Each structure stands twice: as structure tokens, then as C-alpha cells.
Amino acid sequence: MTGLRGANALVTGGTRGIGRSVVLHLARAGANVITCYRSDDEAAGRLEGELKETEGTHHVLKADVADPAQVTRLVAECRSRYGSLRTVVHNAGVISHVPFAALDGEEWHRVLDTNLSSAYYLTREVLPLLSEGSSVIYIGSKASLVGIPLRAHYTAAKAGLMGLARSLSKELGGKGIRVNVVAPGIIDTVEPGDAADAALDQRLEEYRKRSPLGRLGRPEDVAHVVAFLAGDGAAYITGETVNVDGGL
Ligand code: NDP
Numbered sequence: 001m002t003g004l005r006g007a008n009a010l011v012t013g014g015t016r017g018i019g020r021s022v023v024l025h026l027a028r029a030g031a032n033v034i035t036c037y038r039s040d041d042e043a044a045g046r047l048e049g050e051l052k053e054t055e056g057t058h059h060v061l062k063a064d065v066a067d068p069a070q071v072t073r074l075v076a077e078c079r080s081r082y083g084s085l086r087t088v089v090h091n092a093g094v095i096s097h098v099p100f101a102a103l104d105g106e107e108w109h110r111v112l113d114t115n116l117s118s119a120y121y122l123t124r125e126v127l128p129l130l131s132e133g134s135s136v137i138y139i140g141s142k143a144s145l146v147g148i149p150l151r152a153h154y155t156a157a158k159a160g161l162m163g164l165a166r167s168l169s170k171e172l173g174g175k176g177i178r179v180n181v182v183a184p185g186i187i188d189t190v191e192p193g194d195a196a197d198a199a200l201d202q203r204l205e206e207y208r209k210r211s212p213l214g215r216l217g218r219p220e221d222v223a224h225v226v227a228f229l230a231g232d233g234a235a236y237i238t239g240e241t242v243n244v245d246g247g248l
Contacts, residue, residue, distance in 0.1 A: 003133070003232035005030030008082035012036055012065050012122065013092025015043040017189030018139060021219035022089055022226050023047065027054040029227060031087065034078050036063040065092045065118035075125035085129040087230040090119050091139040097150040108153050115157035119164055132176030135230045138165055140183040142245045162241050169239030178238035180229050185245025187217040212247035
């Protein structure tokens with residue numbers, strides 16, 4: 001993957017699911033990666049073990065992206081360890097299923113803060129570390145393009161990432177900084193040891209049956225696209241949203 005060997009990358013929410021796959025993909029391509037997570041220390045420990053088998057320097061830090069002060073500290077770590085960033089992947093996010101009529105202000109703000117305001121906090125902080133060739137990638141969601149019942153707050157937040165990316169691509173393009181969104185469809189991120197959830201299993205099976213490709217997405221399906229957008233092969237792509245949804 002051109003442009004990733006020796007590159008400095010920050011990936012939010014890298015200890016599970018899609019984010020973990022992105023971290024490992026970038027690290028295996030030779031990038032130095034700092035990632036963060038919110039609370040699951042065990043998953044963070046597992047990732048640290050996996051990263052030991054890759055080259056480069058890697059750091060797994062605890063930081064809640066919904067808290068601007070913690071984002072400031074996270075990016076200060078990037079500054080002191082790396083000085084600059086070539087790749088920023090904002091992946092941390094939270095899903096929530098609530099009928100709109102029952103959606104209270106607290107849940108609205110929790111979901112908007114974690115999925116959207118966090119992108120503002122993060123991008124504002126990393127900006128001084130970016131330069132010609134840097135790539136910012138937000139993980140959005142196909143759900144925000146099609147609309148999904150019970151997820152008005154989540155889809156509104158993820159749609160906001162697309163507007164943010166489009167405007168920033170125009171504002172930062174003159175500096176050679178690209179900003180894109182990757183919008184996954186249904187990605188199976190259930191891991192061994194996760195609590196059994198029959199309702200989730202049933203939903204996933206229904207999606208699998210409807211998928212033109214006959215399967216759910218895998219975290220690595222998303223990671224490949226993120227790595228492409230981060231690399232030199234995507235040097236002329238900015239302001240885009242790339243769906244990774246298996247045609248569903
Ligand atoms: P997971 O829940 O499997 O993993 C989320 C990761 O983000 C974990 O490492 C988690 O750490 C971290 N995280 C969550 N909240 C915060 C926070 N406030 N601050 C810092 N880190 C945080 O998520 P997925 O892999 O399923 O999803 C990743 C992204 O992709 C999300 O933005 C999601 O909205 C999006 N997406 C996912 C789809 C899917 O089908 N899975 C479909 C479309 C979009 P910890 O465990 O410690 O909380």
C-alpha cells in the first residue's frame with residue numbers, strides 16, 4: 001500500500017470491530033499507529049499484543065472522543081510522539097435504537113456528541129499536524145443515506161460527517177489535505193466472547209439473506225478501503241463518500 005510505510009496515523013476507537021481491523025491493516029502496511037478506546041481495557045490489551053507482531057511504533061490510549069478535553073490530550077500525545085500525522089481515521093462511534101417519539105435530549109446529545117461533535121473536536125485538534133498528502137477519513141454509515149427506523153439520531157449524526165467532509169475537502173484542498181467518508185453497510189463485528197444476542201443474530205441473518213453478495217460485511221472489507229483512501233493511490237479523491245455495503 002503506497003504511502004503508508006513509516007506514515008504516522010491516528011485511529012479513534014481502534015480496539016474492536018472495524019477500528020481494530022483498520023489499526024492492524026495500517027500497522028501491517030508499516031504505519032506507526034496511535035489509537036484510542038473508551039472503556040474496554042481487556043480489548044485494548046489484546047490489541048497491544050497483536051501490534052507487537054508488527055513493525056513501527058504503536059500506542060493504545062484511553063480517551064473518550066465525546067469529551068473535547070480528552071481529545072485535546074490524545075492529540076497532544078500524537079504531537080509529542082510523532083510531530084505530524086499523515087492519516088487520521090475517525091472511527092469511534094456509538095449505535096442506538098430508540099423510537100423518535102421516545103428519544104430524549106440526553107440520548108440525542110450522547111449519540112450526536114460521540115458520532116459527530118467528536119469529529120469537530122478531533123479535526124480541529126489534528127489540523128496543525130496535517131500537511132500536503134495528509135488524509136482524514138470519517139467512518140460514516142450507509143444507514144444515513146437510506147434512513148432507518150429507530151435511528152434518526154444516529155443517521156443524522158452520520159449524515160453530518162458527510163457534510164463536514166465535503167466542506168473541509170474544499171477548505172483544506174489547497175493545502176493538499178484530503179477528507180473523505182467511508183460508509184459501511186452491515187458489518188459483522190461480533191467477536192468471540194461477546195454476550196449472546198438472539199435478536200441481533202436474527203437481524204444479521206435477515207440482512208445476510210438480502211445481501212446481493214450473500215454475506216455480511218467483514219471489518220477487513222472496510223479496512224481495505226480506508227487504507228486505500230489513506231494511501232497515494234487515492235491522491236485525487238477528496239470530499240467523497242465511499243459505500244462499503246456489498247450492494248445491499
Ligand atoms: P464497535 O462497537 O465494535 O467498536 C467501537 C470501538 O470504538 C471500540 O474500540 C470502542 O471502545 C470505541 N469507542 C466507542 N465509543 C468511544 C468513545 N466515546 N471514545 C473513544 N472510543 C470509543 O463498533 P463497530 O466496529 O461496529 O463500528 C465502528 C464504526 O463504524 C462506528 O462509527 C459505527 O457507527 C460505524 N458503522 C458500523 C457498522 C456495523 O455494521 N458494525 C455499520 C455502519 C457504520 P470501547 O469498547 O472501549 O468502548
